[in-house]
Amino acid sequence: MKVDYLIVGQGLAGSLLAWHLLGRGQRVLVVDPEEEVTSSKVAAGLVTPLAGNRFNIPDGLGERLDYARSFYWSAEEATKRHFFHHKRIARLFRSEDERETWKSRIAEDPEAYEKFSGPLTLDDDKIAVPYGGFEMKGGGWMDLPEFLSATRYHLLERLGYAIGRIDPDEVAIEENFVKWKNIEADGIIFAQGWQGNQNRFFDWIPIKPTVGDILDLAIPEISDVSHILNSGGWLIPKGSGTFSAGSTYRHDLDDPYGYDGGRAEVIKKVTQLTRAPFEVSSQRTGIRPVIRRSQVFMGRHPSQSRVFFFNGLGSKGVLNGPWHASRLVDHILGGVSLPDCSDIRSNFL
Ligand SMILES: Cc1cc2nc3c(=O)[nH]c(=O)nc-3n(C[C@H](O)[C@H](O)[C@H](O)COP(=O)(O)OP(=O)(O)OC[C@H]3O[C@@H](n4cnc5c(N)ncnc54)[C@H](O)[C@@H]3O)c2cc1C
Known part of the structure; x- marks a missing residue:
């Protein structure tokens, strides 16, 4: 052949x-x-244009993001399947320091940040927003x-x-x-x-492979939340009160799938995002290819x-x-x- x-x-x-x-x-x-x-x-398949706690805009971000979105949409068209979920991301600040960093970034180059951010419109008292946040544009998640x-x-x-x-x-x-x-x-x-x-x-x-864990959860009390919540940890709404949550970063490959601390770490991140009670339905662990x-x-x-x-x-x-x-x-x-x-x-x- x-x-x-x-x-x-x-x-x-x-x-x-x-x-x-x-x-x-x-x-x-x-x-x-x-x-x-x-x-x-x-x-998790998250597309988070402004990742990290310094909110830097990486070189070429706009071009790469536009290219990715149009590529996935044309692959969806060709296969008649739906895998790229465009969603608003609520980026919630973890501290006053982080909020100040964000303010100074915006002040440095308002035009550059305008493409990727807007005011936060989250309205749910079960979501923890102690320091405020912003809405990230152009992101979502890919199945x-x-x-x-x-x-x-x-x-x-x-x-x-x-x-x-x-x-x-x-x-x-x-x-x-x-x-x-x-x-x-x-x-x-x-x-x-x-x-x-x-x-x-x-x-x-x-x-340098990096192990990561993700939990699937039911959080019925915040089933109306349509944003992806992101603040160190993240929660992706998957419909009917179900969510995916993550994630961890470990470098120890001795027993990547047997480590049970990953679950506790993700649970801690979830409790920092929402006060609502939740139930874990499953855990997934994988190894990221990182160079x-x-x-x-x-x-x-x-x-x-x-x-x-x-x-x-x-x-x-x-x-x-x-x-x-x-x-x-x-x-x-x-x-x-x-x-x-x-x-x-x-x-x-
Ligand atoms: C917990 C976790 C959360 C993540 N969250 C995100 C996220 O939110 N957003 C994001 O963008 N990325 C995320 N990632 C990373 C994402 O998974 C990777 O960037 C991407 O999927 C890597 O794809 P890959 O094809 O390089 O590797 P893989 O998915 O590992 O695929 C490699 C393939 O090669 C096959 N293979 C290996 N050796 C051979 C061989 N000799 N012959 C034939 N086939 C072979 C393997 O079986 C496998 O199917 C996450 C990863 C993890 C683990």
Whole structure:
């Protein structure tokens, strides 16, 4: 079998690459072992344009956000499925200091902040708003399992998906193609998530996996709340008084799924957001692929020109992933330079 590109992994990263390559008329085969728990299957999928407690506007935020939203909407159109939920985010200050930081940011550049923020319109006495807050514009959350499933069907209809695990040692690099089992491809792209450096081609890239926990809850007394609540922890309304809440950040990989402190940590964050009683229905734990904060890293292998890497989506993968996938595909197909800050060769060699 001959394809243009073989993609290793169908998490968010592999899915985004597949859409962008298909959009450029390429034939792809995405191979994934369908593990029950992956970062993409567990993630909250939040798109929070002004993340962090310094409220910085990262370079290129507006362009990346606009690109992500229009990409997800066109994927929804193509699959007739709904996975990107545009929602208002109530960003509640954690302290007076945080409120003052926000005020000085706005004063420095009111025009830049206007695109991403507005006055808070939250009206529910069960929500704790001791220091005030603002409304974040342009965000929401993505139902990642739904996006992965829609993508998988889209690929299956094009004979572009297979269940399996690609062992990098079984990938042969020939002069004019790469070969894995009976598949020949022009190139191979590794999008393996946190295991992305357990790979003979990319073992020089420092991945720092971060474990995270999320709880699913019922909070009937605030079932009318339609905003995502965000203040260190977050609550996403999922309808009929149910919510997802998170999250934790742990670096200890000894027993990522057996640690029970994660639940207590998330519960503490929920009690800081609402006074209403709640009941936990389930807990999910996953491992985020983090390289350097939530910066995406990608590019071509330094000596194997048919071998590529796409990873490091971290906790902002839903927002940053689509724009970076499009840049990597421009690079692979058209030789367009990668942004220096994301290129594996300028950062890790
Ligand atoms: C608790 C938690 C909360 C999060 N919240 C958010 C959030 O609110 N917003 C946000 O943007 N992001 C969030 N994230 C991060 C988000 O999950 C990641 O940015 C993104 O999903 C990573 O996608 P990925 O494809 O790189 O990795 P993964 O989802 O891990 O996918 C990698 C895939 O590759 C497969 N694979 C690995 N090795 C092989 C191989 N040899 N052969 C074939 N396939 C292979 C794996 O099975 C997997 O399916 C969260 C993550 C966690 C854990």
